[in-house]
Amino acid sequence: MEVLNKYITIKAHINGAPHESDFELKTVTFPISVESGSNDVVVKSLYLSIDPYQINRMKSYSSSQNTISFAVGIVPGEAIDAFGVGRVVASGHPGFEKGDLVSGMISWGEYSIVKGTSMLNKLDPMGFPLSYHVGVLAFSGLTAYAGFFELCKPKKGEKVFVSAASGSVGNRLANMQSCLAATLSAALGANKRYFPDGIDIYFDNVGAEMLEAAVANMNMFGRVAACGVISEYTDAAKRAAPNMIDVVYKRITIRGFLAADHMNLFADFSSATADHLHKGRIHVLEDISQCVESIPAAFVGLFRCDNVGKKIVQVMDE
Amino acid sequence: MEVLNKYITIKAHINGAPHESDFELKTVTFPISVESGSNDVVVKSLYLSIDPYQINRMKSYSSSQNTISFAVGIVPGEAIDAFGVGRVVASGHPGFEKGDLVSGMISWGEYSIVKGTSMLNKLDPMGFPLSYHVGVLAFSGLTAYAGFFELCKPKKGEKVFVSAASGSVGNRLANMQSCLAATLSAALGANKRYFPDGIDIYFDNVGAEMLEAAVANMNMFGRVAACGVISEYTDAAKRAAPNMIDVVYKRITIRGFLAADHMNLFADFSSATADHLHKGRIHVLEDISQCVESIPAAFVGLFRCDNVGKKIVQVMDE
Numbered sequence: 001m002e003v004l005n006k007y008i009t010i011k012a013h014i015n016g017a018p019h020e021s022d023f024e025l026k027t028v029t030f031p032i033s034v035e036s037g038s039n040d041v042v043v044k045s046l047y048l049s050i051d052p053y054q055i056n057r058m059k060s061y062s063s064s065q066n067t068i069s070f071a072v073g074i075v076p077g078e079a080i081d082a083f084g085v086g087r088v089v090a091s092g093h094p095g096f097e098k099g100d101l102v103s104g105m106i107s108w109g110e111y112s113i114v115k116g117t118s119m120l121n122k123l124d125p126m127g128f129p130l131s132y133h134v135g136v137l138a139f140s141g142l143t144a145y146a147g148f149f150e151l152c153k154p155k156k157g158e159k160v161f162v163s164a165a166s167g168s169v170g171n172r173l174a175n176m177q178s179c180l181a182a183t184l185s186a187a188l189g190a191n192k193r194y195f196p197d198g199i200d201i202y203f204d205n206v207g208a209e210m211l212e213a214a215v216a217n218m219n220m221f222g223r224v225a226a227c228g229v230i231s232e233y234t235d236a237a238k239r240a241a242p243n244m245i246d247v248v249y250k251r252i253t254i255r256g257f258l259a260a261d262h263m264n265l266f267a268d269f270s271s272a273t274a275d276h277l278h279k280g281r282i283h284v285l286e287d288i289s290q291c292v293e294s295i296p297a298a299f300v301g302l303f304r305c306d307n308v309g310k311k312i313v314q315v316m317d318e
Numbered sequence: 319m320e321v322l323n324k325y326i327t328i329k330a331h332i333n334g335a336p337h338e339s340d341f342e343l344k345t346v347t348f349p350i351s352v353e354s355g356s357n358d359v360v361v362k363s364l365y366l367s368i369d370p371y372q373i374n375r376m377k378s379y380s381s382s383q384n385t386i387s388f389a390v391g392i393v394p395g396e397a398i399d400a401f402g403v404g405r406v407v408a409s410g411h412p413g414f415e416k417g418d419l420v421s422g423m424i425s426w427g428e429y430s431i432v433k434g435t436s437m438l439n440k441l442d443p444m445g446f447p448l449s450y451h452v453g454v455l456a457f458s459g460l461t462a463y464a465g466f467f468e469l470c471k472p473k474k475g476e477k478v479f480v481s482a483a484s485g486s487v488g489n490r491l492a493n494m495q496s497c498l499a500a501t502l503s504a505a506l507g508a509n510k511r512y513f514p515d516g517i518d519i520y521f522d523n524v525g526a527e528m529l530e531a532a533v534a535n536m537n538m539f540g541r542v543a544a545c546g547v548i549s550e551y552t553d554a555a556k557r558a559a560p561n562m563i564d565v566v567y568k569r570i571t572i573r574g575f576l577a578a579d580h581m582n583l584f585a586d587f588s589s590a591t592a593d594h595l596h597k598g599r600i601h602v603l604e605d606i607s608q609c610v611e612s613i614p615a616a617f618v619g620l621f622r623c624d625n626v627g628k629k630i631v632q633v634m635d636e
Contacts, residue, residue, distance in 0.1 A: 056563065056567075204562075207562045211562065226562060226565055226566050227566060228566060229562040229563050229565075229566055232561075232562055232563060233563070239559035239560075239561065239562070240559060240560075240562050241557035241558060241559040242557075242558075243550075243557065244522075244525045244529065244544060244547040244550055244557070244558050244574070245374065245547050245550060245551070246574075247544055247547075247572065247574035248544050248545060248546060248547055248574040248575070248576070249374075249574070249576070250574065251573075251574050251575050251576065251579065252573075252574050253571060253572070253573045253574070254565065254571070254572040254573075255569075255570075255571045255572075256562070256564075256565035256566035256567070256568065256569050256570050256571070257566070257569050258566070258567070258569065261569065
């Protein structure tokens with residue numbers, strides 16, 4: 001059986017802010033079957049996580065630049081892999097059957113062939129909407145959880161500043177209880193007003209001036225967990241220049257991290273988050289667009305702060 | 319008994335690079351005695367540690383700036399306290415006797431009255447020159463020791479980059495065995511040549527472009543210990559702007575610290591360093607000037623990289 005598969009790709013490498021015209025929709029015939037003896041799994045996309053970091057994979061790098069050499073670059077014209085939730089429509093792998101719900105690395109398209117299954121897991125929705133499993137219960141949530149509890153180790157009463165609190169990770173964090181989390185999406189100059197006692201923990205998704213302002217208003221032994229630098233992704237000349245005299249004298253720690261390093265926490269994170277959700281302690285903020293054609297606008301909008309909450313595309317109906 | 323005490327002070331606050339003309343020598347009559355019933359200790363200065371951080375205490379700060387509010391500012395015209403080694407010439411404190419060797423906070427002058435003794439300790443020279451006790455066996459050494467072993471936790475074979483390796487802390491570090499320490503006093507652009515395998519640990523005394531270059535050439539999970547930012551002390555506009563995309567993707571930690579937070583390590587540090595010295599494993603590099611009049615030039619020279627090794631002033635003969 002064959003279908004027409006629609007997917008999104010980039011026309012060429014993108015080095016500045018992305019525009020919808022940088023993307024194109026391709027339509028190809030696609031077999032809903034696997035070769036006998038293969039381990040391939042064919043997945044129909046249901047929900048896709050739309051993440052700013054993808055822009056770093058879309059850039060062209062000279063061979064002398066090693067900045068993103070540890071991420072796999074996206075090739076113009078080819079499918080773009082992305083985290084999502086889908087349903088198995090054909091499987092050559094004994095661990096997956098047609099009809100299974102799965103989450104993992106699928107693609108910006110309606111159908112994907114997942115070769116090898118290290119990037120795919122069977123999904124138990126635990127009674128939650130499937131969209132939760134690309135956001136609050138997935139990497140956005142894990143980033144917030146690991147960064148907050150593992151890296152920042154908050155103590156009761158500490159003041160926490162979260163940048164981009166309307167974004168996916170920021171929004172998760174701003175929901176965490178036991179610390180005062182101020183949800184400011186643009187806090188320049190407002191730091192002193194909202195944090196008269198200074199900042200103990202800054203969760204940085206933004207970089208540039210926001211990081212500088214946070215460091216300037218930070219208390220002794222403050223901690224910055226940096227999981228993203230969205231303001232710097234699309235402007236190679238844009239840099240954070242925190243006052244290093246502050247960093248030394250206030251003994252500030254600035255630490256970059258990726259959620260993928262903290263998969264050992266996933267089970268704890270998942271059950272804690274499910275519990276918070278059941279008890280109504282987390283207010284889930286999602287911004288969901290429909291169908292594969294909306295992916296470029298959804299992605300481009302991340303860099304214009306169009307989204308309010310975790311940006312998700314529902315690619316196809318369940 | 320009275321003497322004429324010569325000491326150095328600042329004429330006014332200094333906000334840029336210091337010049338010798340910013341300082342003046344004052345001569346005052348000074349009692350070599352203590353009031354009966356006081357706990358004061360009068361110390362004759364032998365060796366003084368000349369440290370870049372003092373410039374931060376010489377600046378004028380508006381009340382809205384909190385950058386260095388946790389350090390005590392230096393008042394124009396008054397004595398400047400500094401770490402040194404001296405000999406007690408009069409004491410009202412039962413723990414100190416005339417003739418005792420001491421180390422602690424004395425001043426940029428020939429004689430100091432130390433009020434309260436929390437900043438003063440009796441000194442056992444352990445057979446080493448007294449100058450060692452303001453450098454390699456004092457805070458410069460402790461900074462290197464604590465920053466290296468406590469903060470950076472080096473693993474065998476890791477590549478360590480030390481900036482300002484001809485300075486006091488850098489020189490101590492560059493001497494530490496068990497890791498390859500490259501001693502480059504100006505390494506911009508040279509990083510790739512000297513570190514073809516990248517940098518795992520960067521000990522930052524400099525800030526600005528040096529920090530940026532180190533981060534750019536850093537390996538995954540690299541650590542930066544920042545104990546000083548000499549290039550930024552005298553130029554308020556000068557800032558390090560490390561690439562935060564590197565910091566996130568390479569999971570780099572940048573951590574400010576001061577040796578004073580690690581006094582719990584002093585005994586370990588002291589015995590380990592003495593042992594290394596006895597075995598000839600540390601090559602001590604000192605740059606010693608004579609007499610109180612040389613203090614301004616010694617201090618100003620730090621910011622011009624005039625010193626080769628730990629800058630010390632021998633104020634008076636033993």
